[in-house]
Amino acid sequence: MTTTRVLTGITTSGTPHLGNYVGAVRPTVRASRLANTENFYFLADYHALIKTSGDPARVQRSTLEIAATWLACGLDPEKVTFYRQSDIPEIPELTWLLTCVCGKGLLNRAHAYKASVDKNTAAGDEPDHGVTAGLFMYPVLMAADILMFNAHQVPVGRDQIQHIEMARDIASSFNHLYGEHFTLPEAAIEDNVATLPGLDGRKMSKSYDNTIPLFVPRDQLKKLIMGILTDSRAPGEPKDTEGSALFQLYQAFASAEETVRFAQAYADGIAWGEAKQLLFERLDQEIAPMRAVYDELIQDPARIEKALQRGADKARAIATPFTARLRHAVGLRPLQAVDGDKTAKAHKAAAPSFKQYREKDGQFYFKLLDAQGKLLLQSSAFASPRDAGVCIKTLQTAPSTLPSEAVLAEGVSDGELREALQHFAQDLG
Numbered sequence: 001m002t003t004t005r006v007l008t009g010i011t012t013s014g015t016p017h018l019g020n021y022v023g024a025v026r027p028t029v030r031a032s033r034l035a036n037t038e039n040f041y042f043l044a045d046y047h048a049l050i051k052t053s054g055d056p057a058r059v060q061r062s063t064l065e066i067a068a069t070w071l072a073c074g075l076d077p078e079k080v081t082f083y084r085q086s087d088i089p090e091i092p093e094l095t096w097l098l099t100c101v102c103g104k105g106l107l108n109r110a111h112a113y114k115a116s117v118d119k120n121t122a123a124g125d126e127p128d129h130g131v132t133a134g135l136f137m138y139p140v141l142m143a144a145d146i147l148m149f150n151a152h153q154v155p156v157g158r159d160q161i162q163h164i165e166m167a168r169d170i171a172s173s174f175n176h177l178y179g180e181h182f183t184l185p186e187a188a189i190e191d192n193v194a195t196l197p198g199l200d201g202r203k204m205s206k207s208y209d210n211t212i213p214l215f216v217p218r219d220q221l222k223k224l225i226m227g228i229l230t231d232s233r234a235p236g237e238p239k240d241t242e243g244s245a246l247f248q249l250y251q252a253f254a255s256a257e258e259t260v261r262f263a264q265a266y267a268d269g270i271a272w273g274e275a276k277q278l279l280f281e282r283l284d285q286e287i288a289p290m291r292a293v294y295d296e297l298i299q300d301p302a303r304i305e306k307a308l309q310r311g312a313d314k315a316r317a318i319a320t321p322f323t324a325r326l327r328h329a330v331g332l333r334p335l336q337a338v339d340g341d342k343t344a345k346a347h348k349a350a351a352p353s354f355k356q357y358r359e360k361d362g363q364f365y366f367k368l369l370d371a372q373g374k375l376l377l378q379s380s381a382f383a384s385p386r387d388a389g390v391c392i393k394t395l396q397t398a399p400s401t402l403p404s405e406a407v408l409a410e411g412v413s414d415g416e417l418r419e420a421l422q423h424f425a426q427d428l429g
């Protein structure tokens, strides 16, 4: 069974709110318990400097709060690799290697950068007014986060899809120049998690200042919930669940049956005050046990620090040797080191090879060529590069069974194919 590497980062620039919990923390903690996945979660504090520069206390406080939140919500640091980006010095190092293969034009097209330029232009300012090089380079740093651990899947919000595509582009450029070092990552978009409304009914977001912090004390949680915007219908009047922020919040925490009962209460004309009381109790029922752990953790930053250091050790056990390999690949080597390039190239030329590619139809394919470049096998379409990769692995490890997705090229004998595949079986052994 192959394992899927899942990686995601959380920018440490704020205090976690209910929207973060329902949209990111809760689904991620659940997913981290699935079998056959290897999970990497990190606190993106280098990224936080881009948004929060000039406020060091805020970066530190947010890092503490977010780490405590993930742990309090059940993330098991023994089972996953949970670390702080800035504890991995290999990440900025990789950022530079990637910077040098990344077209500037690619970065010019990043949505976040373009939005700043458009805003400046509309205001009659210089296009790059107030834009730091950090903002411009954001996608490269993010690519380094992902590529360092050869993640297959990156769970992110829709606004981050372009960044994952850029990471793929940058990885392809590097692979093309220096050999197949990086896995091409894919965005994993969770479609059935709710987007929570905030106090004013708009999407709960820091930028609207309408959030309910996840771990405020119980009495403050109650006060905030009592302040959620409702319409002016009197007690006894039936209420609409459609478009009711109160109802959506309830639904995000309650079971299906509880939600049906709550909808019935709306139809029966429950008073808003009473509905808010029910929402408060339901939220607090889920949050209270985690809040107790959170409060304890926040009082003991050294304990969190220790967990993060253990996470950094685990992450660096991968990052350090991988970076050494990448340094060598680009030519940053001890002077007495033997140039492996020529021998590697000669070896490559004399060996059969798998080539993976994407067609105009958007699907993924591979073919197998013999040492002279003759086509031996052609695959059918795969939905993802990962699926194609799995099929290649099967061929390499179990060369005697031809998967249905791979077809022998015309005029190629079974013997020829077996001989070519034998080469990979030996390599793996």
Ligand code: TRP
Binding pocket: 007, 008, 009, 010, 011, 044, 047, 141, 142, 145, 146, 154, 155, 156, 160
């Ligand atoms: N840019 C992401 C966000 O704002 C955070 C992030 C940084 C990230 N590095 C990452 C997410 C790597 C996934 C993978 O949400």
